[in-house]
Amino acid sequence: xxxxxxxxxxxxxxxxxxxxxxxxxxxxxxxxxxxxxxxxxxxxxxxxxxxxxxxxxxxxxxxxxxxxxxxxxxxxxxxxxxxxxxxxxxxxxxxxxxxxxxxxxxxxxxxxxxxxxxxxxxxxxxxxxxxxxxxxxxxxxxxxxxxxxxxxxxxxxxxxxxxxxxxxxxxxxxxxxxxxxxxxxxxxxxxxxxxxxxxx
Numbered sequence: 001x002x003x004x005x006x007x008x009x010x011x012x013x014x015x016x017x018x019x020x021x022x023x024x025x026x027x028x029x030x031x032x033x034x035x036x037x038x039x040x041x042x043x044x045x046x047x048x049x050x051x052x053x054x055x056x057x058x059x060x061x062x063x064x065x066x067x068x069x070x071x072x073x074x075x076x077x078x079x080x081x082x083x084x085x086x087x088x089x090x091x092x093x094x095x096x097x098x099x100x101x102x103x104x105x106x107x108x109x110x111x112x113x114x115x116x117x118x119x120x121x122x123x124x125x126x127x128x129x130x131x132x133x134x135x136x137x138x139x140x141x142x143x144x145x146x147x148x149x150x151x152x153x154x155x156x157x158x159x160x161x162x163x164x165x166x167x168x169x170x171x172x173x174x175x176x177x178x179x180x181x182x183x184x185x186x187x188x189x190x191x192x193x194x195x196x197x198x199x200x
Contacts, residue, residue, distance in 0.1 A: 047148035047179065054079070054170045055146040059114070059136040062122035067112070067134060073174060076109045078192055080167040080183070081149040085117045085125035085135070089165075093185035098131050100189040107196045108172075114138050114149075116163060169195060 048054060054077075058068040069077065082090040097104070097111050104111060111133040117125070122135040136143075144150040144163050153162045167188065169178040178195055180188075 046145065047181070048168065048176045050176050050179065052176050053174055054168065054176050055143070057138075057143045057146065059138055059143060060119050061137075062119060062126045062135045064119050067136060069112075069170075069174075072110045074172050076107065076172060076196055077170040078109055078111050078167060079114065079147070079170060080111070080165075080188070081114050081144055081147065081163050082165055083115065083163045085115055085121050086128065089185045090115075091125075091129055093183070093188050094125070094131055094135075095129055096186065096189040097133060097192075098129070100193060101132050103193050104189075107193065107200075109192065109196055110134075112136055114143060116141050116144070167192075 054069060056069050058066055061067045069079070080093075082093060084090055094113060097113075101111075113133065114136045115122070116139050117137060118139060119137050122137055125131065126135060138144055141150045141163065147166070147168060149164045149166045150161065151164050153160055153164070164181075165183045165185075167180040167183055168176055169180075169192070171177045177199075180191065184191075
């Protein structure tokens with residue numbers, strides 16, 4: 001009888017080990033799934049969608065004059081947000097748009113550049129780089145937020161809140177036609193021209 005008891009104990013020991021391994025595998029699988037689900041949460045919920053009415057705004061331009069989006073009803077409008085005046089990337093983008101003004105006007109496009117810079121700095125930007133379009137000051141970044149262009153940024157290991165370089169193409173009816181969340185400062189003007197030419 002002693003021998004029979006040993007065999008029974010041996011079977012129970014094996015039975016206990018098997019579910020323990022299965023449980024470990026399930027736990028690992030759940031952790032992997034959880035990491036994949038978190039990623040889509042980074043999408044900015046405030047970003048205007050194509051077909052939406054573009055958020056209205058009134059801001060001071062580089063000359064201290066109030067400019068409103070409604071002033072350009074019946075025209076194509078490019079509202080672009082840039083981090084800071086007189087910085088390398090922002091200068092390349094602004095100068096390219098200045099050089100392309102001839103083509104932009106033929107397509108009935110008005111360019112409005114928005115940053116959190118004060119009016120005086122915008123005037124310096126216009127004068128030093130000989131810019132020929134409207135720059136708007138959004139110091140409290142309320143318009144940036146309305147367009148989903150204010151968020152967390154990373155630079156040189158630092159995290160901070162700031163303007164996201166984004167561009168919004170608005171049609172003559174005031175509705176959003178296209179949203180650029182990834183902007184190449186060197187080719188931005190070409191993308192603008194290409195998009196509106198394809199609408200004709």
